[in-house]
Each structure stands twice: as structure tokens, then as C-alpha cells.
Amino acid sequence: DQQVKQNSPSLSVQEGRISILNCDYTNSMFDYFLWYKKYPAEGPTFLISISSIKDKNEDGRFTVFLNKSAKHLSLHIVPSQPGDSAVYFCAAGPRAAGNKLTFGGGTRVLVKP
């Protein structure tokens, strides 16, 4: 039972263009959503998050959009840079104390110079 799904396993984009990563969830208890970036042989690094009371959060080149009615969120990276090449994981959870994160399967992004 995959409660968090990233349907695109990979994405290739030209440097300078926009990267759009998508994520769908099914659990209505999830009220906090995060994106992590992961390089090979390293742990996930926090990128950006959004609470269910918002529909957009922006941090520099990264913007996360949340559509609660569709149970869908997306991460926009603009402009994309070669250093953005990594695997991106969407994660979700109830923000209440002590609860765990449920991760999607990841999207591998390749930014071509």
C-alpha cells in the first residue's frame, strides 16, 4: 500500500530550464510534506517543506505547491543547475509529535549542461 507515490522514476532537463517533480498521496492524515535531495552514498538532505494550511512555499530556486483536494504536490526547480542532479524524495506525515515520515520511491533528476 503505497501512501506516497512519485510516478516518474526519472527526469532529464536542460540546464537553465525548469524541473517539475510530482508526488501524490492517499492518506488524509498527512498534514506536512517535505522534499529531500539525495546524492549517491549520502543520506537524504532536507530541501523544502509545506504545511497543509498553505498551498505554496518558496525558497530561492525551489517552490513547492500543494493541492489538498487532489492530494498532490509538486516541486519546481528554476533555473535547474547541473548540481541539482540527484534523486529527489517526497515525504509526508502527520506533523503531530512523534510521528514518522512516509516516503515516495524517488525521482532521479539529471540536469544536462
Add this chain to the structure above:
Amino acid sequence: NAGVMQNPRHLVRRRGQEARLRCSPMKGHSHVYWYRQLPEEGLKFMVYLQKENIIDESGMPKERFSAEFPKEGPSILRIQQVVRGDSAAYFCASSPTAGVDGYTFGSGTRLTVV
């Protein structure tokens, strides 16, 4: 300010042996989470611990796996009688408070069972 330290980085065990994975949380962090990543998959929650207490072990297999976070020293994830299916990357995260928005992950331990 050291991050979350996991060791060893790589661990090779023969089938039937025991594997011990260690995680030292960031200074000041008393909440530890263990996740497992199978090849080509996302991370799956295993267990959440605070000092000397297991808070949530709903993701732990019922047999052969155990975890502890003693008053002194690192958190330990222990896998007894390892099988090939235990081969995975095991990640530890720590946070200063309970909740999902303060995680810092370690670099992981890659367990290979031969």
C-alpha cells in the same frame, strides 16, 4: 558541529551472522529514527526511539530485528541471523524534538549479506 554519525559505512555479513549498526545523533538531539532503503525504492520507517525508550516500532520486522538507544552511547540497530533480503541501506535520523520537521539524516550504513 558534527552531524548524525553512522558507522560502519559499509558492512558485509554472511548469512546467519549478526549485524550491528550504530548511530550517534547530533548534539542535543534526543530523538532517533531508523529507516531502511531497499535498492531502487524509497525509505521505509522502521523505529523511533528516545533515550532508553522505544516509542514506535511499527515498521520493524517482528523477528530478528531490535533497536535500542541507551542513556549513554549511540543508538544500535541489531539484526540477528541476517538473510540476503536484509541487504539494504539503513539510515538514521535525529531531531531535537518529536515531530517530522526537524530531521537530520546520517550518511547511512550499507549492509550487504553474502
